[in-house]
Every structure is written in C-alpha cells, then in structure tokens.
Amino acid sequence: IGASAILAENAAILSSGGGDTIDLGFDLNLESPINPATVTDVSEDAIEGLKVVLAASEEAAAAAEASMPQELVDHLDELSVVALKNATNLITTSDDEVDIPPKPEVVPTIATITAPQQEQQSPQTLNADEVSLAPVAFDVDLSESSVKEKTLDEQTPSVRKILKFAIPAIGVWLCGPILSLIDTSAVGVLSGTVQQAALNPAVAVTDYAALLIAFLYTGTTNMVASAQQTDRGTKDMPRTAKMMIGAMRMSTYVGAGLGAFLFVFARPLLRGIIGNDAIGPAVFAAALKYVRIRALGMPAAAVLGSTQAACLGMQDIKSPLYVLGAAAIINFLGDMLFVGHSNPLIGGTAGAAWATVISQYAALAFFIRWLSDKATKTTNEDQPGVINLSDAILEMTSKSDKKDCNGKNRRQSFRNVMDTFKGKALDAKRKRSTLFQNKGVVQNIRESSFGKAIRRRKETTTKSSTDDDDSFSTRGFLKNRFTTRDLFKLPDAETREKFAPYVLPVTSTQVGRVSGYVAMAHVVASSLGTVSMAAQQVIVSIFYCLCPIADSLSLTAQSFVPAIAEKESSMEKSAAMKKMLVNFLKAGAIFGGAMMAAVCGIPMITGFFTPDQAVKELVNSVVPLLLVFFGVHGFVCGTEGMLLGQKDLGFLGKMYAAFFAAVPYIMLGVKRKALAGCKSAGLSSVWTVFIGYQLARCGLWLGRAAKLQRGTYIAAKEQESAAASATTNMSALLAP
Structure with missing residues (x-):
C-alpha cells in the first residue's frame, strides 16, 4: 500500500459521509492480497514532493487550529470522530446477507496529535487481534445553539463551585483585619493602654484611606477575567499577562500617590476622625507616627492588592493565600521584635507600623518570585506533543527498513495487519x-x-x-515576561484607558461606604462617652472579622460573571445569567446563616474583650441589630458583585454618592440628640441608622439585579426575533 491507498481510504470515508463519489484518478483494490514484491517503488522526487506538500498542510492545519477558540476545536474533534465512526457503520441490506464494508485504516489529518494518541494510532502497535469493528451509534446535534448552550452552562458556576471559591477567598479579605488585630494585640500587651488607644484612630485612617484605591482591585479582577476568557485556547495567555503586568505598574504609582497624601495630611485626617481636642498629646503623637510609617508601605500594599485581584480574576485562590500567610507570619515576628523596644522611633505603635510595612514589602517580593519562577514537575507523565505525519506516511510508502521498538519492520507489520483485515471483516459482519x-x-x-x-x-x-x-495556579505565569524593574515603568496609555471607567464609580462606591463608618466613629467618639467608645471598639473588632465572610462573594462574582456577561445577546446567555443570579442568592443565604450563627455567640465571648459589666451590656444590646445586618449581608455582597461583574458602575456610583450624603447626615442627627441630653440617643441608635443603610442597599441591589436580568432577556428576545425575521425575508426572496 502506498500514499495513493491512504488517499483513497480517506476519500472513501468522505464519499460515504457526503453521498458523492470522489474520483482519485487511479484504481485501488483493497480486496487483493498484498505482496510487498509487487508494490510500485516510489521515486525520490515523488517522495520529496509528497513530503513538502504534507509538511505544508501540517503547518496550515496547526495555524488554523491555533487561531480557533478552544471550544470550537474540541467540538470539531468530537464531530470528526463521530463522522469517521459513522462511516464504518454504513449497512446495505440485501435478500441474503448484510453487506458491510470493512473498516478502513484511517490516517489522522490533524497536525497536533498528542503522544498517547500517536502510540494508539501508530502502525507499530497494530495487530490483528486489536482491530475492532463493533458499530457505535451516536446522536449528534450540529446546531450552533447547542454548542453555545453547553459552553454557557459549563461556565455558569453552581452553588457548590461558588462556595468552593468564596470560602478560601475569605482569607484574602481577612488579611487587613488580621494584620490590624496582630498590631492591636502586640501593642496592648507590650506597650500599654496609651499606645493601644492610639491605634483606634490611626488604623481607621490607614484602612479607610486604602479603600479609596479599590478601583485598582475591582478593575483588575474584571479585566483579567475578561482577558483570560479571550485567551482561552492559547498556551501563554498573552492578553491576560499583559493586563496583569499593566495593573501592577498602575498600582505602583497609585499606591505611591496615596502614600504621599497620607504622609502629608496625616495630622488633619486624625483630627477629623477624633472629632475633639480632648485626646492626650501622647496618644495623638503615637497615632501620627503610625499613620506616617504605614504611608511608606502603600505602594507595596497597592501592588499586592492588584496582584491578588489578578489571581482571583484567573480563579486562582491558593496563590494569594500563600502570600498572605507569609505576610502575617512576618508581621507577627516584626511585632515581637519592635513593639516592646524602648526607642520611640521603633517601639510601640511605631514598631507595629514598621512590622506591617516590612511584611508588605516582603510579601510583594515573595509574590513576584512566585509569579516568575515555575515549579519543577516531579512526575514523569508524558506530555502532549506534535508528531510529523509526513515521516509516518513515508515510512509506510517507501522502501525504508526502519525497525520499531521490538525490532520488527514497521512497514511489513502494517502490511501484515492489512493481510488479516479481510478475514476479520467477515467475522465483524456477523457481529454487526x-x-x-x-x-x-x-x-x-x-x-x-x-x-x-x-x-x-x-x-x-x-x-x-x-x-x-x-x-x-499562577505560579510561574509571568516567567520570562516580568522582572522587578518593570514595576517602575509607567503604565502605557492602553492600561490607563482601561482603568479610567472604574475610577470614579468605584471610588464613589468606596467613599459612600467609608462615610458611614467614619460618621459612626465620629458620633461615638465625640458624644456618647467612654463606655460607649469601649463597647463600640469591641463591636467593630467583631464586625470587621465577620464582614469578609460575605465580602468574598463579591470577589467571586467578579471572577465568574464577566465571562458570560460579555457574550452576545441570546436566550442561552439570559438563562445562564438568571441561573447565576439565583445561585449567588442561594450562596448569600448560606453565608448569611453562618454569620448570624456567629453573632449569636457574641454574648458568650464578651468576657474575653472586657471585664467591665457596663461595656458587656452595651455590646449585648447591639447583638439583635447585628443579626439583621448580617442576615442580609450575603445578598448585598452577592448582588453587588454581580453588578460590578456586569460593569454597572454608573448605578453603584450614584447610589453610594447618595449614601455619602444621607448616612452622615442622619448620624449627625443622633449626635445632636445625644449632646442635647436625649436619653434615647445611644449606641443602639447609631447602629439602627446603619441597619437602615444596609436594608436600603439590599433592596436597591436586588431590584437592580432583577432589572438587568430583565434587560438581558428582552435583548435576547429581540435578537431572536430579528434572526427569525431575517430568515423569513431570505426565504421569501429565494422562493420561486
């Protein structure tokens, strides 16, 4: 058998599938015995020509396949297998017997065949006993809608997948509270009450200011997730890597700007938080040192946040956790080393600040090393490779005496298999x-x-x-594409342009959030007294540790939603978005139940925070309000993440701008009543206002998500109607 036989076999398959006969220009009789002595020798020129043609076809096929989306490649591979197997199942009935043509030996025509497939299809492994001709029935839906529906359904996260991603993401959100908790504990134990009191306004300034650059994290998560969706099917994901590097460069300069702002304006910011001049000079000086030292770490904090957001956008939750764990350990060791020192420049709150800054830069160096170095694989598994089909065909068609791994002539082995093929086909007829x-x-x-x-x-x-x-895993993702020096390069115009739509809406969103917390801290510190301040500190400490449980749902939604939201309008997209919304609401209910259970345990642990009975009673009086807040917090975070994933930034920006004005105004009303001597104005009054803010967000976010879903459905119906109308018009034009 030569190259002509191979072409004839493939032509027979194509003819059987399409119903037409393909004329090759020569006759081939597979029923005749195969005698190596009678095989026509192929000239060297013919061999070289055939090799050139086949090599060119390999390159063209590989290039075409590389340019196609991975979903299309997978589906075409499935259809090709179905077509080849169906070609062997053609059955022609007669009065006496069923005439079934023997299964031809199919030579693959795809350039990229993995090594395991090569072993299965190589002639060196063929023998007569391994030829199977059992028919297989396939039901194949070739419609484009079925392929799209399958893809969208696979991309829609289930409740289980949401929880599997969101629960580890809690650790990312807990990073800030944990670092602050370590500082608070170390300062309180090693430096005393005065230094610990200074942390309250100082941590508020640094943590709330850091929220103002959250547009970097929101934008990075969404844009990296979109870039990864575009890069699906490519090996190196160039768009995703470019977006990630651009975000890191952008974060360097934004973080440096925020750090400079905090360093210069630390004094007025602290006075705004404290609200009066009753605080002691020692406390204020300690708080001022803490803020200015923490300002030096803002560039590292910004780059860390964007890098973590990029990992989450690529649905890698483990890498950020490794880095944050390393940061927490370094921060703890730094606190133990610096906080108890007698030198005021490195002891007390200053020592806690230095420990945090050092841990941030160390974590950044570790993260860059993690992204730049690929882990060495210890397994010996065969990796997919590309085989040269030209050489394989030429071995079968030339006079080569190349041996296989068992010492047998590969060309002769192939012919021996073809000799026994006819006998096996007769047995297969009866089975079929x-x-x-x-x-x-x-x-x-x-x-x-x-x-x-x-x-x-x-x-x-x-x-x-x-x-x-x-x-x-993103480990080694930026290998040979990024170095530490690249952090200091200015972000290009394209990166700045992509981040621009996120700046105002997301910043307005964060300012709206911060305004409520700042107003609450101001009212408590300036009008409710020492006992209420102590109780508020206990409540806020617990509050900040519970909020990240549901906040991780927002990150999860921003990681999954863009891949579907950016697709063209269709009924499949509408169904997928509806399913995703329902799943996030279910996950929000689960998280809300978990947080409510934790809140119910607060009265049992207040003794670990304070021995003062009056403080305990105030803390316990707020517990019912916290139950309401956390009962709907999962819905708020899940739907807000859905809105951010759909880039509904204008709506969120306007709503938080309204909250920025409304919440502080109502809070200051509580302050006026308290200063006027109203007995009903107390800590519960402040939290009642905050509960109203939370319930308003819940109702507005749910309504907006439902409205967007309705818009997606209407757009899909219009698209479907337009397609049906176009089909009808085309049919009318083609009608005789």
Missing part, C-alpha cells in the same frame, strides 16, 4: 448484523427511566471529577 437486529432493544433500554438515570449519574460524576481536577 446481530447488533443491528438488537438495535431496537438497546434503544428501548437507553430511553427507559433506568437508562436515563444511569446517564445522568455518569454525567454528574464526570462533571464533578472534572471540577475537582480543574485547578489553575
């Missing part, structure tokens, strides 16, 4: 005939409730195992 007669029974079993249940179970198991095995 029997299977064909029992086809109705098999079909009835497949369509029965038992068969459907088995298929559903198999699909569920396969999907579950796929989800469990699908883990992406």
